[in-house]
Amino acid sequence: xxTRPLALVIGMTGGIGGATARALAARGFAIRALKRNTVxxxxxxxxxxxxxxxxxxxxxxxxxxxxxxxxxxxxxxxRNWRALAIPMLANTIAAAKRVGATIVFPGTLYNYxxxxxxxxxxxxxxxxxxxxxxxxxxxxxxxxxxxxAGARVxxxxxxxxxxxxxxxxxxxxxxxxxxxxxxxxxxxxxxDAGHSWAYxxxxxxxxxxxxxxxxxxxxxxxxxFEGHWLPRGGRLAEVICEVxxxxxxxIVGFPWWLTNALAPIVPLFREMREMRYLWQxxxxxxxxxxxxxxxxxxxxxxxxxxxxxLESLGCLPESVPARRAAA
Numbered sequence: 001x002x003t004r005p006l007a008l009v010i011g012m013t014g015g016i017g018g019a020t021a022r023a024l025a026a027r028g029f030a031i032r033a034l035k036r037n038t039v040x041x042x043x044x045x046x047x048x049x050x051x052x053x054x055x056x057x058x059x060x061x062x063x064x065x066x067x068x069x070x071x072x073x074x075x076x077x078x079r080n081w082r083a084l085a086i087p088m089l090a091n092t093i094a095a096a097k098r099v100g101a102t103i104v105f106p107g108t109l110y111n112y113x114x115x116x117x118x119x120x121x122x123x124x125x126x127x128x129x130x131x132x133x134x135x136x137x138x139x140x141x142x143x144x145x146x147x148x149a150g151a152r153v154x155x156x157x158x159x160x161x162x163x164x165x166x167x168x169x170x171x172x173x174x175x176x177x178x179x180x181x182x183x184x185x186x187x188x189x190x191x192d193a194g195h196s197w198a199y200x201x202x203x204x205x206x207x208x209x210x211x212x213x214x215x216x217x218x219x220x221x222x223x224x225f226e227g228h229w230l231p232r233g234g235r236l237a238e239v240i241c242e243v244x245x246x247x248x249x250x251i252v253g254f255p256w257w258l259t260n261a262l263a264p265i266v267p268l269f270r271e272m273r274e275m276r277y278l279w280q281x282x283x284x285x286x287x288x289x290x291x292x293x294x295x296x297x298x299x300x301x302x303x304x305x306x307x308x309x310l311e312s313l314g315c316l317p318e319s320v321p322a323r324r325a326a327a
Contacts, residue, residue, distance in 0.1 A: 004030040006065050007211075008101070010053050010092060011072030012046070015166040016106045019200040020070050021046070023208035034062045053088040056095075063095035068211055070104045074168075081135050089139050093146045102214045104207060105143060107157030107222065109278060109285075110136045118194065118282040122157075122222045122289055130274040147220035154214060156207045158225040159285060163200030163305065164312040171197075171309060174254065175240065178313040182244040188254035189279030191234025196285050198227035199305040202298035209294050217293075226287035228302050233279070236306075243307045244316060 007024045011017035012033035021031045025045060032047040041048050051058030053073045063069060071092045075084035096103045109120070110133035116124040126137045143153045162171035172178055174188050189195060206225055210217070230236055237251045256276060263270040287297050310316050 004028055005067040006030045006032060007068040007070060008032045008034065008049075008063050008066040009070045009072065010034050010059070010062075010088070011070070011074065014072055014074065015161065015163065015169065015200055016203070017070060017072030018165050019163065019204035020072060020104070020106075020207050023201070023204035024068070024070075024211060027208045027212055029068070029208075029211075032062060032066065034059065053091060054084065056091045059091040060095045060098060063099050063101060066095075066099055066101045068104055068214070069096050069101045072106055081132055085135055085139060086142075089142055093142060093151060097146065097149070097151050102152040102154055102211070103143060103146070104211055105140075105153065105155045106203075106207070107140065107155045108136055109157070109159055109283060110275070111140065111157075112283075114277060114281060119284050119286050120224065121286040122224055129277060130271075132271060132274070144220055151219070152214065152217075153220045154207075154210060154217065155222040156203070156210060156225055156290075157222065157285065158198035158203050158227055159196035159283065161198040161200055161203060161227075162309045164308055166200055166309065166312075172313055175237065176310070176313060176315050178315060180314065181317050182240070182246060182250075182310070182315050184250045184252055185237045185240045185244075185246065186252055186254050187234055187237040188256075188276075189233050190281070191232060191237075193233050193280060194229065194231045194282030194284055195233030195236070195279070196227050196229050196283065197236060198225055199300050199309075202227065202300055202305075205298040206290065206294065209298075210290075213293065223290040223293070224285040224287050225290060226285045226297060228299070228305070229284050231282070233282075236302075239302055239306050240310070243303060243310060 007029040009017050009021045025031050032049055034049050034051045036052050038048050038050050049062040051062050073088050075081050111126040113127040113129045128134045147153045160170045259269040259273040263273050
């Protein structure tokens, strides 16, 4: 009989979901992944469970026996967030209540507006400026309400992320172009404004360590993960250049004018434009609560973390053939 606690991961194929699953497995959890258009199988230590996060019965069946449900599912692109994100989370909450599982939820900075900056603590007022931010606030309110009705919730909030598997991120979709050696780096923010970057393996390790200690925590807990805090946000672009062997002169600004022009017809550009405020001023996550519980925050050397990310994206010369062959 398998005595390891079971973690159901919803959103396993995403960067945060996959990294969290690996970190939980390393700390003794059995992993089950809910995925559409798949067949039931066990592969590389993961039990793949066919089902749709939008289907309450599928989520409930997948949750049988789970001690933890990692809700890392996001609607594809930026389409239909309200119609998809809210029902998916509602299904997770119902399943968690039924089986007594702790919900682990990756939080974002979208919940906050400038009045909470530059240092954002867990108890900062959530006054979002964007539609997506308002939805994220609503989702966290759903989780708070669920905790008051008997569920247990752990939210770990981080800034922009990068790392192996971080395919849907500012790093991979804005700063660099995957699948080819770098010739330039695009930085979307004010270079002197501070920015927090979360390296996925570090963030996932922190989530796993907190999850292991879930029995010591309150029914509803939020922790902020600082990650690599760069007082000059543009330093990340410089490190990318250093790793890739580019001159700093190859750093260019982001064409925000293009997002303004195409926002009415391209949903992705509309959402990017709405999030611009997070790049124009310093935003730092206060991790003192997390450090008080764990003793320290996982922190990989920035150059090593950037190299791993660039290699995984096929942006360094030696990694391009492998990525194209895999594709």
